Amino acid sequence: MIGLLRRLAATMTLPVLLVLAWWWTSDASTNFYLPPLRQILAAFAEVWIGDRFATDVLPSLARLAAGYLIAAVAGIGAGVSQTRIEDADTDRPMITFRDADGHPRRIDCDYVAGCDGLHGVSRTTIPESVRTVAQRAYPFSRLGILADVPPSTDELIYAWHPDGFALHSMRSAAVSRLYPQVAPDDDVTNWLDGRVWEALSTRFALDGWALKSGPTLEKSVTPMRSFVSAPMRWGRLFLAGDASHIVPPTGAKGLNLAIADVNKLGTALVRAIQDGRDDLIDGYSDDALRRVWQATHFSWWMTSMPHAPPAADPDAGFLRQMQTTQLAYVTSSPTAAAGLAENYTGAVLPY
Numbered sequence: 001m002i003g004l005l006r007r008l009a010a011t012m013t014l015p016v017l018l019v020l021a022w023w024w025t026s027d028a029s030t031n032f033y034l035p036p037l038r039q040i041l042a043a044f045a046e047v048w049i050g051d052r053f054a055t056d057v058l059p060s061l062a063r064l065a066a067g068y069l070i071a072a073v074a075g076i077g078a079g080v081s082q083t084r085i086e087d088a089d090t091d092r093p094m095i096t097f098r099d100a101d102g103h104p105r106r107i108d109c110d111y112v113a114g115c116d117g118l119h120g121v122s123r124t125t126i127p128e129s130v131r132t133v134a135q136r137a138y139p140f141s142r143l144g145i146l147a148d149v150p151p152s153t154d155e156l157i158y159a160w161h162p163d164g165f166a167l168h169s170m171r172s173a174a175v176s177r178l179y180p181q182v183a184p185d186d187d188v189t190n191w192l193d194g195r196v197w198e199a200l201s202t203r204f205a206l207d208g209w210a211l212k213s214g215p216t217l218e219k220s221v222t223p224m225r226s227f228v229s230a231p232m233r234w235g236r237l238f239l240a241g242d243a244s245h246i247v248p249p250t251g252a253k254g255l256n257l258a259i260a261d262v263n264k265l266g267t268a269l270v271r272a273i274q275d276g277r278d279d280l281i282d283g284y285s286d287d288a289l290r291r292v293w294q295a296t297h298f299s300w301w302m303t304s305m306p307h308a309p310p311a312a313d314p315d316a317g318f319l320r321q322m323q324t325t326q327l328a329y330v331t332s333s334p335t336a337a338a339g340l341a342e343n344y345t346g347a348v349l350p351y
């Protein structure tokens with residue numbers, strides 16, 4: 001018995017001393033990343049054996065399970081493959097595919113609305129000899145952060161800084177959405193929370209104002225790209241949304257453009273099918289592209305103004321000066337500010 005107690009004491013003494021030392025040295029800590037041990041234990045008890053287990057943990061697990069179930073049913077059970085759009089330049093286009101059981105299927109159509117995003121089959125159905133693509137890959141990316149912290153302000157903040165752009169926005173009253181500019185080939189593993197908050201605090205630094213920090217819930221790197229494929233119609237195939245055009249996220253025009261496309265296309269198809277009048281479907285591509293190019297120009301301009309050029313760019317010094325001059329202009333001239341505002345809200349876009 002005494003031998004057993006001795007072995008137990010020998011095994012446990014060091015861990016107990018370390019825990020006591022941790023408790024004692026962390027007790028007065030106000031550092032977000034090194035909270036007092038008593039606070040960690042209290043949070044642990046609250047989450048795993050307190051009220052939050054029922055109100056927070058179980059609903060989270062239920063949502064996760066529901067997500068997996070929906071993905072399994074919709075993505076695997078009802079999934080189709082080998083989708084193709086055929087004879088789009090004739091009066092009887094069709095969509096062919098294999099269903100979930102591998103059986104070949106075919107849908108005969110009057111018209112095909114290609115709303116299948118950047119990686120769908122619609123755009124590439126249009127022959128290359130007919131299609132023209134204009135695009136720009138920007139020399140930077142954005143790290144999208146979802147953080148479990150209330151927004152630091154009610155406003156969206158676009159910040160210019162020599163280290164790189166930063167955007168403050170919000171997902172809800174309790175969750176913030178933040179985007180620091182990163183290198184185009186950067187990886188989320190390079191951005192641990194400490195580095196994220198340090199970079200954001202530096203880029204948002206303003207006298208009398210402080211950014212709230214907290215645990216991050218999600219991180220992803222988004223490349224920045226402008227892309228327009230024209231025309232948006234080939235025969236009886238009509239492209240809408242990301243299937244035809246991509247804008248960088250600055251200015252938040254992507255979804256708005258997609259909705260504007262389907263709104264116009266829907267009206268045009270109803271007119272063609274119900275009234276037998278082709279004027280709107282005939283004008284669809286040109287009308288949509290006018291709007292797309294205007295939004296593409298605005299997104300390019302809004303992207304070019306606050307994102308720092310790569311340090312290796314031989315024109316970096318000149319470009320930075322152009323950016324700060326442009327920013328000074330839009331923030332001091334009511335006319336320039338109005339120009340930004342009417343594009344930002346979409347008031348001047350031919351929706």
Ligand SMILES: Cc1cc2nc3c(=O)[nH]c(=O)nc-3n(C[C@H](O)[C@H](O)[C@H](O)COP(=O)(O)OP(=O)(O)OC[C@H]3O[C@@H](n4cnc5c(N)ncnc54)[C@H](O)[C@@H]3O)c2cc1C
Binds near residue numbers: 115
């Ligand atoms: C990180 C990020 C943030 C963004 N933030 C904003 C923002 O704040 N504001 C904004 O306006 N825009 C934003 N956008 C852009 C916006 O999400 C897109 O512009 C918009 O979703 C385009 O809609 P869409 O329907 O054209 O394409 P998608 O949303 O890509 O939808 C296409 C759908 O077609 C499906 N599909 C493809 N092929 C097939 C097939 N063969 N059979 C069946 N289905 C198929 C795809 O699965 C997909 O569901 C953001 C984009 C990203 C990536």
